[in-house]
Amino acid sequence: MPRLGKMQKELLKSAQSKAATVIYPFTKEGLNIPKGLRGRWTYAEPEKCTGCKICERVCPSGAIEMIECRPEDFKTKTGFRPICHFDRCVLCNQCAESCPRNVIRLDAEFEMAFLSRDDMVIY
Amino acid sequence: MTSANERRVVIPPRVTIPIGPQHPALKEPGMFKLTIEGEYIVDAEVNIGYNHRGVEKLAESNSHIQNLYLLARICGICSATHNGNYAQAVEAAAEVEIPERAKFIRTLVWELDRIHSHILWLGVAFHEVGFDTAFMYTWRDREVAMDMLENISGNRVHHDMNTPGGVRRDIPDELVPKLLRGLDKLEERMIYYRDVAIHEKTFWDRVADVGILETDVAKKTGAVGPTARGSNVPVDVRFNDPTQAYYHLLDTGDFEMILNDRCDVAGRSIVRVVETIESIKMSRWLLENMPDGPIRERVRPRIQPNEVLARHEAPRGELVHYLVTNGTDKPERIKVRAPTHANWVSMAHTLRGNYLADAPIILAAIDPCYSCTDRVVIVDADDETMELVPLDVLRVKSNKWYKDHPRSER
Numbered sequence: 001m002p003r004l005g006k007m008q009k010e011l012l013k014s015a016q017s018k019a020a021t022v023i024y025p026f027t028k029e030g031l032n033i034p035k036g037l038r039g040r041w042t043y044a045e046p047e048k049c050t051g052c053k054i055c056e057r058v059c060p061s062g063a064i065e066m067i068e069c070r071p072e073d074f075k076t077k078t079g080f081r082p083i084c085h086f087d088r089c090v091l092c093n094q095c096a097e098s099c100p101r102n103v104i105r106l107d108a109e110f111e112m113a114f115l116s117r118d119d120m121v122i123y
Numbered sequence: 124m125t126s127a128n129e130r131r132v133v134i135p136p137r138v139t140i141p142i143g144p145q146h147p148a149l150k151e152p153g154m155f156k157l158t159i160e161g162e163y164i165v166d167a168e169v170n171i172g173y174n175h176r177g178v179e180k181l182a183e184s185n186s187h188i189q190n191l192y193l194l195a196r197i198c199g200i201c202s203a204t205h206n207g208n209y210a211q212a213v214e215a216a217a218e219v220e221i222p223e224r225a226k227f228i229r230t231l232v233w234e235l236d237r238i239h240s241h242i243l244w245l246g247v248a249f250h251e252v253g254f255d256t257a258f259m260y261t262w263r264d265r266e267v268a269m270d271m272l273e274n275i276s277g278n279r280v281h282h283d284m285n286t287p288g289g290v291r292r293d294i295p296d297e298l299v300p301k302l303l304r305g306l307d308k309l310e311e312r313m314i315y316y317r318d319v320a321i322h323e324k325t326f327w328d329r330v331a332d333v334g335i336l337e338t339d340v341a342k343k344t345g346a347v348g349p350t351a352r353g354s355n356v357p358v359d360v361r362f363n364d365p366t367q368a369y370y371h372l373l374d375t376g377d378f379e380m381i382l383n384d385r386c387d388v389a390g391r392s393i394v395r396v397v398e399t400i401e402s403i404k405m406s407r408w409l410l411e412n413m414p415d416g417p418i419r420e421r422v423r424p425r426i427q428p429n430e431v432l433a434r435h436e437a438p439r440g441e442l443v444h445y446l447v448t449n450g451t452d453k454p455e456r457i458k459v460r461a462p463t464h465a466n467w468v469s470m471a472h473t474l475r476g477n478y479l480a481d482a483p484i485i486l487a488a489i490d491p492c493y494s495c496t497d498r499v500v501i502v503d504a505d506d507e508t509m510e511l512v513p514l515d516v517l518r519v520k521s522n523k524w525y526k527d528h529p530r531s532e533r
Binding site: 005006007010011014020032034036037038058059060061090091092093094097106 | 185186188189190191192193196256257260263266270273274276277278281283291292315318319322323324325
């Protein structure tokens with residue numbers, strides 16, 4: 001009988017073990033999302049924001065734009081608030097890190113598919 | 124039907140086969156003109172330049188912090204090395220010493236990056252020789268390293284761990300046992316893959332004595348990284364010119380440079396696989412001996428005029444960042460010499476004399492990263508002028524040189 005190769009034993013072993021992948025869109029079990037995942041951009045605590053524009057200045061991809069506060073927004077000190085053009089965002093977390101008041105956060109949400117560019121502007 | 128009454132000697136015609144810029148065998152755009160006689164490659168010409176993105180020029184208009192993220196995106200697989208090496212360059216220009224713990228974390232991320240990059244390469248090598256089972260298995264186990272990096276940094280591919288003056292995230296104590304468990308599993312699997320690579324004939328028969336790069340040719344053409352170490356050239360920046368926590372690693376004396384004297388694709392494979400096991404041991408040592416303390420030092424955004432050449436051993440070889448600062452928060456000039464750029468030169472030599480069917484694995488053996496390369500600068504040593512040369516001008520110049528220096532005279 002020919003000698004078994006290095007792989008065959010492993011193959012037989014793997015045939016019995018459970019699948020290494022997850023049927024993702026149907027189940028999210030086993031995805032193991034880590035706690036500190038850099039996901040969707042969030043303007044988490046608007047009431048702390050001063051509108052200092054640091055986030056806009058440090059953004060490496062020009063994703064953050066400062067707009068004048070709309071009537072429904074919390075009125076910041078300078079009258080400006082950040083919005084994120086998420087199509088340009090590279091998820092580097094620098095805005096959250098540079099923010100002196102921890103207003104901005106990257107959430108653990110990772111499902112970030114959109115049907116149009118307009119949906120990708122995060123207020 | 125013709126009858127063969129008389130014997131004739133048929134000389135196969137020379138045919139030039141272009142592979143690329145877009146080709147199923149290539150994952151990224153690059154062009155290889157292979158001149159073949161029958162099945163043998165008699166000449167090879169490597170054309171690159173299809174992936175130029177103007178990163179260096181763009182970097183001159185960005186601040187140093189923004190450049191960290193831009194340069195990390197030069198390459199997806201070795202993003203930690205570009206990111207960390209640029210941070211290292213900026214710190215050297217600002218003349219700042221970073222805390223010990225930051226050095227350890229930075230080195231740990233570099234080593235984990237090397238582990239996942241080498242496993243990725245091993246999978247690609249298995250795939251190129253048509254051994255797809257092992258390709259799937261290696262990539263499954265690569266996920267362990269990717270998950271560890273994700274746990275540390277918050278992103279699977281672009282870790283972006285570094286900042287001028289240290290690292291951005293600490294490794295919490297409760298994560299350490301989890302990482303150590305992951306390393307144990309990886310080590311067990313890598314020892315198994317080392318045996319697969321050496322003892323499994325499906326792989327070994329395709330890589331042994333293929334793509335020979337002799338030691339003197341490797342030295343002459345300036346090969347770096349596992350390509351050079353597979354030809355028994357002892358170049359490894361971690362050992363020759365250590366930075367960050369590599370000092371402490373070398374002081375223990377437990378780690379050594381992996382060399383192989385086979386000089387073929389098999390030699391390069393063995394170097395990579397054994398180096399992965401060595402990297403796992405290094406990572407474990409770093410985790411177990413990590414000092415306490417702060418993780419970052421404040422660096423002012425404006426950096427005094429300085430000139431820095433930062434070197435780091437990326438998974439593919441020596442990575443060089445040359446940075447000139449000018450007193451503002453933006454660099455005056457940043458030049459990236461990625462390892463693949465140094466390895467292209469030896470490529471044509473390794474292809475010659477092999478079968479056409481071996482071309483994909485020989486191309487893959489230097490672990491090419493097309494996005495990293497694509498730049499030429501000519502520096503005149505006599506009058507110290509610098510000139511950026513586009514490809515067509517370079518071609519005209521080289522043609523002129525060959526006209527003046529015919530091969531027969533040399």
